[in-house]
Amino acid sequence: MTVSSDGFCAGPNQSMTTPLGEGGEKLHRWQFENTEENSDEIAAITEASAFIMGMNMFTPPEHASSADWSGWWGENPPYHAPVFVLSHHPRSTIRLVGGTSFQFVTQGIHEALSEAREAAGDNPVAIAGGASTIVQFLSEGLIDELRLHIAPIHLGQGEAITVEKIESHMDRYSRRETSLATHVYYRKRR
Numbered sequence: 001m002t003v004s005s006d007g008f009c010a011g012p013n014q015s016m017t018t019p020l021g022e023g024g025e026k027l028h029r030w031q032f033e034n035t036e037e038n039s040d041e042i043a044a045i046t047e048a049s050a051f052i053m054g055m056n057m058f059t060p061p062e063h064a065s066s067a068d069w070s071g072w073w074g075e076n077p078p079y080h081a082p083v084f085v086l087s088h089h090p091r092s093t094i095r096l097v098g099g100t101s102f103q104f105v106t107q108g109i110h111e112a113l114s115e116a117r118e119a120a121g122d123n124p125v126a127i128a129g130g131a132s133t134i135v136q137f138l139s140e141g142l143i144d145e146l147r148l149h150i151a152p153i154h155l156g157q158g159e160a161i162t163v164e165k166i167e168s169h170m171d172r173y174s175r176r177e178t179s180l181a182t183h184v185y186y187r188k189r190r
Helices: 025-031 034-043 108-122 131-139 165-169
Strands: 003-006 006-009 052-054 082-086 101-105 125-129 145-151 168-179 183-190
Touching: 003 025, 006 025, 006 131, 025 034, 025 145, 034 145, 034 168, 052 108, 082 108, 101 108, 108 125, 108 131, 125 131, 131 165, 145 165, 165 168, 165 183
Parallel strands: 003 145, 052 082, 052 125, 082 101
Antiparallel strands: 003 006, 145 183, 168 183
16 A cells, blocks of 8 residues: 555545546656666565455546446556455446456455455455555454555645554564655564
């Protein structure tokens, strides 16, 4: 998960024209500029065999119940695996190029995790975000490892997750600085 220095993983006013909220696109410069410097972290983003995300990560609020919307990523999303989207609206599975499918789970985080684990087999499952989804999984003790990428920008408002919230559930075990992000690694507290 990438956050600003003040703890926001998306800026305010997420919409069709600002998918990450106002100013939120600056969070992910580390993934697209100086890629060699961040190559291990970039590779780790899609190493899972199944993913879970909240509805706001999949769609802007005004499209939450739209059957025509198939996500921000176009015909070939970067996941190339099943993605389980937490939703209040039942929808049919969306299958896209490259092996990505978006399956909508209306029964909550435990059901999403169960379905993702079944799809992944013995391979990892990743909680892709956003902040409220991460907080729900953290609060239930369902995250074994968290990779936090802190971008040196200030958003001031938006969707937040704080280091204090993470550290109330997990222990920091590594930290690495690059020019566009600080990468901090946590493990589940035993």
